[in-house]
Amino acid sequence: MHPAYSVIFFTTATGAGYGLLAALGLSAAAGALPPDFWLGLIGLGLALSLICGGLLSSTGHLGRPERAWRAFSQWRSSWLSREGVLSVATFVPAGLLGVGWVLLGQAGAWIRIAGLASAAGAVATVCATAMIYASLKPVPQWNSRYTLPGYLVLSALSGLVLLNAVLSLFGGSHPSVVLVALVATAAGWAFKLATWRHNDRIVPVVTANSATGLAGGTVRSIEWPHTEENYLLKEMGFRVARKHAARLRLVAQGLAFAAPILLLLLAAASGGAVSMALSLIAPLVQLAGLLVERWLFFAEARHVVTLYYGR
Amino acid sequence: MTCVPAATDRKLGLVIDLDTCVGCQACVTSCKEWNTGGQMAPLTDIHPYGGDVDGVWFNRVHTYEHSTAAGTRTVNFPRSCLHCAEPACVTVCPTGASYKRKSDGIVLVDEDKCIGCKLCSWACPYGAREFDVAVGVMKKCTLCVDRIYNDNLPEEDRVPACVAACPTSARHFGDLGDPASAVSALVAERGGVALMPELDYQPTNRYLPPRARTDRAPKMNASPLEDASPHGGFLGWVDRMLSR
Numbered sequence A: 001m002h003p004a005y006s007v008i009f010f011t012t013a014t015g016a017g018y019g020l021l022a023a024l025g026l027s028a029a030a031g032a033l034p035p036d037f038w039l040g041l042i043g044l045g046l047a048l049s050l051i052c053g054g055l056l057s058s059t060g061h062l063g064r065p066e067r068a069w070r071a072f073s074q075w076r077s078s079w080l081s082r083e084g085v086l087s088v089a090t091f092v093p094a095g096l097l098g099v100g101w102v103l104l105g106q107a108g109a110w111i112r113i114a115g116l117a118s119a120a121g122a123v124a125t126v127c128a129t130a131m132i133y134a135s136l137k138p139v140p141q142w143n144s145r146y147t148l149p150g151y152l153v154l155s156a157l158s159g160l161v162l163l164n165a166v167l168s169l170f171g172g173s174h175p176s177v178v179l180v181a182l183v184a185t186a187a188g189w190a191f192k193l194a195t196w197r198h199n200d201r202i203v204p205v206v207t208a209n210s211a212t213g214l215a216g217g218t219v220r221s222i223e224w225p226h227t228e229e230n231y232l233l234k235e236m237g238f239r240v241a242r243k244h245a246a247r248l249r250l251v252a253q254g255l256a257f258a259a260p261i262l263l264l265l266l267a268a269a270s271g272g273a274v275s276m277a278l279s280l281i282a283p284l285v286q287l288a289g290l291l292v293e294r295w296l297f298f299a300e301a302r303h304v305v306t307l308y309y310g311r
Numbered sequence B: 001m002t003c004v005p006a007a008t009d010r011k012l013g014l015v016i017d018l019d020t021c022v023g024c025q026a027c028v029t030s031c032k033e034w035n036t037g038g039q040m041a042p043l044t045d046i047h048p049y050g051g052d053v054d055g056v057w058f059n060r061v062h063t064y065e066h067s068t069a070a071g072t073r074t075v076n077f078p079r080s081c082l083h084c085a086e087p088a089c090v091t092v093c094p095t096g097a098s099y100k101r102k103s104d105g106i107v108l109v110d111e112d113k114c115i116g117c118k119l120c121s122w123a124c125p126y127g128a129r130e131f132d133v134a135v136g137v138m139k140k141c142t143l144c145v146d147r148i149y150n151d152n153l154p155e156e157d158r159v160p161a162c163v164a165a166c167p168t169s170a171r172h173f174g175d176l177g178d179p180a181s182a183v184s185a186l187v188a189e190r191g192g193v194a195l196m197p198e199l200d201y202q203p204t205n206r207y208l209p210p211r212a213r214t215d216r217a218p219k220m221n222a223s224p225l226e227d228a229s230p231h232g233g234f235l236g237w238v239d240r241m242l243s244r
Helices: A005-030 A037-061 A065-072 A079-103 A109-134 A147-169 A175-200 A208-212 A231-236 A240-269 A272-299 A304-309 B026-035 B119-123 B161-165 B182-190 B233-243
Strands: A218-223 B012-017 B060-068 B071-079 B098-100 B107-109 B130-132 B137-139 B171-175 B206-208
Touching (some): A005 A079, A005 A272, A037 A065, A037 A079, A037 A147, A065 A079, A079 A109, A109 A147, A147 A240, A147 A272, A175 A240, A208 B060, A231 A304, A231 B119, A231 B130, A240 A272, B012 B182, B026 B161, B171 B182, B182 B206
Parallel strands (some): B012 B206
Antiparallel strands (some): A218 B060, B012 B171, B130 B137
C-alpha cells in the first residue's frame, strides 16, 4: 500500500495525542495528579495539539477536503466515519477537563468523570482508527487480530513517554509513570516483533487462480491492460519498502523502543537537568521511530489486487 | 446510506466468457467512449500523449498464461466492477457517496458527496474503483445505468456499452438473481464462477471458464505439396537445364 505521508503523520500524532490524553484523564480521575495550571496547560495542550494537528493532516490526502464534514454521517457502517464522530465527541470531555482541571484548578467528582470520559473517548477513537485497517479483507497484513492491539499499545506507550517528559518539566518524573512507560514500551516492542513474525508467515487465501476463476495449475500475467502505472498500481502496488524492510525494521525498533527504554533508564539513574533533558529527548526519538514503524505498516501491506498484475 | 440492502429486487450484472474473449479491447474503448460523457463523466486522461500516461478506466483487459497438466493456453481476462452483494466499498464509505441500489443491485458513487478519501478503493479486492485526480473523487463502473434504462435508445441498445461492443459475444448482460434469465442459464450450463469467493464479497458478475480442450483436431490427410525439384519428364529436363 502506498504510504501517504499525511496518513502516517495523522495516525502517529493522534495515537500519541490520545495516549497522552488518556494518561492525563486517568491521572486526573484517580487523583494521582493534583491540579496544576502549567502542568495541565502544557500536558493537555500538547495532547490536543497532536490530535488537532493529526486530524488536520488527515484531510491532506482527501480529493475534496471541503466536503470533509460529510464524513460524520455514516457511522452506522463505516469505521472511518466512526473515527471522525468519536474524535469530535472526545473534545467535549477533554474541553471540560481543560476548563475544570487546568483553568479552574478543580478536582471534584465532575473532573473525575470528565477525566474518565476523556480516556474512554481517546481509547475508542484509537480503536476506530485501527479498525479502519483491521476491517479491510483485501489486505491480509491489516486484516489480522494483531492490528487493533498494536494501535492501542503504540498509542499508550507514546502517550506515557510524553507524560513522563511533561512531568519531568515540573519537579521531576514520578517513578510509577517511568515504570509504566518502560513496561508499555517493552510490551509494544514485543508485540511489534510478534506482529512482524505473523505477517512474514501469512499464507495468502486469495491466489491468482481464485482471482481469475482459472482453476488448477499456474496463472501467470503475460500482458497488462496498460503500459504505464495506473491508479491501482500507484496506490496499492507500492514496492519500495520491501527492498529495505529488514533494515527499516531495525531502525524502527532502535528509535521507537530500544532508545527510549535506554533514555528513560538513564534519566531515572541521573538527576537534575540531565534527567530532564533525557526525559525530553525520549519522546522525540520515539515518535521518529513510530513514524518509520507506521511507514512500514503501509508499505509492507500487500493488497490482493496486485495479484491481477502478477506482483 | 452506506448500509447494504439485505436483498435487492434484481441482481443486474455481467457474465464474461473467458473462452471466447479475444482480448481485442473493444469493450475497453467502448466503455471509455460512453462513460466519459455519461453518469460519471469525465473519465479524465492525464498526459494522454506524453510520458506517464494515466487516466480513469472502468474496464481493463489483462492477459494470462494458464498452465495445467492438460497444457498451456492464453486467457484474456476483462476486469471491471462485479456489483457485489456484500460490497465493502460501500460500507466503508464515510460520507454516503457510495451506495448499492435496492431495485437492481447496481453499486454507484454520488460524485457530489465523495470526499476522495480512497478508502473504498482499498476495500475493493478487484481493483474496480479508480480515483480521478483531476476531479478529486472516486469513479467506477455504473453498469451503464444511463444506457440500460434509456428510453431514447433503441431497445436492442439498452445494454452496457462493453456488451454492445463485444465482437465475439463474450459479454452478456442480465438479471443474475432470476434463475430463468438467459444469463443464469448460461452460468448454469457453463459452470460460471465468482471471483475470490474466499473473501465473501458475493460478486454478482460471473466468469465462464475456458471450455475443456478436446482431441478432436482435424486429421491431416491432405496430399503433399508439389515437388519443387521434379525428377524426369519435361519439367525435370527444364529444371536440370536451368540448374546448370
